[in-house]
Amino acid sequence: MANCEVNWAYNLAGGLLAESLPRRWAHTQGVAACARRLAPLMREEAGVLEAAAVLHDIGYAPPLVDTGFHPLDGARHLLEVRSAPERVVRLVANHSFALLEAEERGLRMELAEEFPLLDDPLLVDALVYCDMTTTPDGGRTTSEERVGEILGRYGEDSVVGRFIRRAAPAIHSSVERVRAAAVEADVVL
Template identity: 45%
Template structure:
C-alpha cells in the first residue's frame, strides 16, 4: 500500500498546478482526517490516501481516457496498489458516468468496494466545495449541476447516482453519530 506521505506527494505534484482542484483535494483530505476516527488504522490510511488521490486523474499528464476516475485509477494501479486504485476508480459512484461515456468495460478492471471506507470517501468528496470548504451534500450537488449544466454527462450521471450517493452519505452520518454517542 502507498503511504499517506507518498499519496500526498503525488497529489501535490500533479494537482497543485491545477489551482482549485488542489484546494478541493486538500479539503477532502481534511474531511477524511475528521471522519477517519470511525475506521480501523488500516482503513484510516486508505481513506486518507484515497482522499489525496481521488482526483489525480485530472492531471493532464495522466489523462488516457478523459475520465478522471479511470485515469487516476490507472496511475494508482501502476504504483502497485489495486485496492487504492479501485477506490479512486469508483469514487463518488463513477460507474454511472462511465456507463454514459461507454467506459464500463474499462472501469470493470477495478473491483467496486461497498464498505464503510467507500462510504467515507463519498462523504468526504460530497461535503467539500470546489475550493475546499465544508458544505452540505445539497450544496455540492447544486454546485456541480450549475457548473456543468443540464445536458452534460456529469450532470446526467449525478441524477442517476443521487439515490446511491444519498444512501452512502446517510450511512456515514449514522456511523459518525453513533461514534460521537459512544465517546
C-alpha cells in the same frame, strides 16, 4: 496503511495538481481533511481512506488524461507509477459512484473489469461523504449543495450532469449512512 504511503499520496497528488489545477488541489486537500476527521470511525482503514481522498482526482492532471474519465485515468496511473495499494487504487477508480458516470461515457465494462468495486460499504461511503461534502475550493458543504453546484458547473444535459442526477439519491444515502455511523461511534464530523 503506513504513514509513508499517505505521505507518498500527498506528494504525488500535490505534484500533479498544485500548480496546474490549484482549485482541484484545494478541493483535494479539503477531501483529505474530511478523511482525517473520519479517522476515529475508520480505525485501521483510516490511512486507506486518506490516501484515496488525496489521490481521488489525480486523473484530472493534464499529463494523465487519456480517456477523459478522471477516475479511470487516475487509477491507471497509480498502477503504472508504483504498486499503490490495491484498495486505494480501487477506491480512486470507483469514487463517488463512478460506475454510473462510466456508463454515461461508454466505459462501464472497462472500469468494472479493471477495478472492481470494493466490498467494504463503510469505506466506499466514507470516500463519497468526503468528496460530496467538500466544495471545489476545499470548504465544507452539504451533499445537496454539492450536487447542485456540480449541475450548475457542468449543465444538466452534459455527461456529468446526467451522471450526477442519476447518482444523487445514492450520494445522499451514502452521506447519511456515514453521518449515522459517526453518531453511533460518537465521532464528530
